[in-house]
Amino acid sequence: MAVYLDERFFRSTRGRIVVLLRRASRRVDELARELGLTDNAVRAHLAALERDGVVRQGGTVRRGRGAGKPAHVYELTPEAEGMFSRAYEPVLSRLLDVLVEEMGREGEEELLREAGVRVAADFGVFSGSVRERLEAAVGALNELGGFAELVEEEGSFLIRGHGCPLSGVVSGHPEACRLAEALVSGLAGVKVHERCERGGSPRCRFEVVPGEAGGG
Template sequence: MFIAEHETRAARDGDHSSPLESRTRSRVLHMVSADGPITAAELGRHLHLTPAAVRRHLDALVDQGMVVAHEPSSAPRGRGRPARAYVVSEAGHRSLETDYDALAVEVLRYLAERVGPDAVAGFARERLAVLEERYAARLATVGSDLPARAQALVQALSDDGFAATARPVGASALTGIQLCQGHCPVQSVAEEFPSFCEAEADAFSRMLGVHVQRLATLAGGNHVCTTFIPTTAVVRTQTDHTKERFSS
């Protein structure tokens, strides 16, 4: 679905690459969306492309405004500087969205104006409730282990086009799992109505059984949605319960 949409937009914007080139370029764009910031070397390894092919596609995507170079503020200067990494630009995220976004925003504006902002928030919760019920069924198959449930959630989100990933982060009292979503199908809506992001985070908390913390969102201008899932809280709770059982 995403590849077809990207090829249609590329043709409309004057990109006359062959169908094979367009498909490969779309794969590059989606991997940058899912795993960015990502270097050309990493893209080549994951997609089995030569350095020349990766550079050609990245240069084309940069020229089209689909991806941009991302250099963290802490990057060292001069000798030893890390390889340039790339993230999807705002225009790149737009190219992954459907043409119904503008209509959806207009409808929600109408709802907010005629009924009130609470109606939009209620709609967001209802929409997420449907996804939550479907995702919860998948999480139930992996039991109560939090990392396993987080990974099941990542897979469910990815299947729905959110380009999700997860990795362990932190140390000691701040240990947890960082869940990232490289693409948001409702980004345009969430930019104007943050209640969609809030409803999603609340749903994550309920499904995982811990209070998650939303650190960044695409709707807020970041290159990825980032959610912190604490694992030490679970361990601490289990330890407290154990103490209570032996002290009683």
């Protein structure tokens, strides 16, 4: 859904539909009037947005006496609302600044690990072999924006990310990776070593040594 963050998108017809739906749920004919398009043209755009998980049908309403069958109402999905938020990076960064000032780096790391454990608990406990649990952990990490995959190298498992859900803060606060480390460890029930890349394009990277993986 990151493609929809492009400013050019919001100047396009589909972007204008998204902006209108953020203000209020609307029927196809209402969108068509607002945009100066035919109903069929609007339906085509809505179908594409629905396919990409940006909009959904939110029920039906009657258009008035003698107006035919009820019409579908369209609305943004909860996930799409996140496209409009730019607050998390500056807010989280400043919060971490305060934690360092108040608790020091070690105290901040301990708190971030605890946060990772609690996020893992929200997903529940995964079962199965070590590989199955790690694959499930990768899936959960991807739900949070990790874009990761599980690979096996020289007898060790490696979770290799192609992005980072905390990329906006790890350059200034590399200890934020401890949250992700505790998250993956808690989800898979194994000991995980964080080896994240924190250069220009931060990427998640976690190693699991078979001898430390526990049962499964």
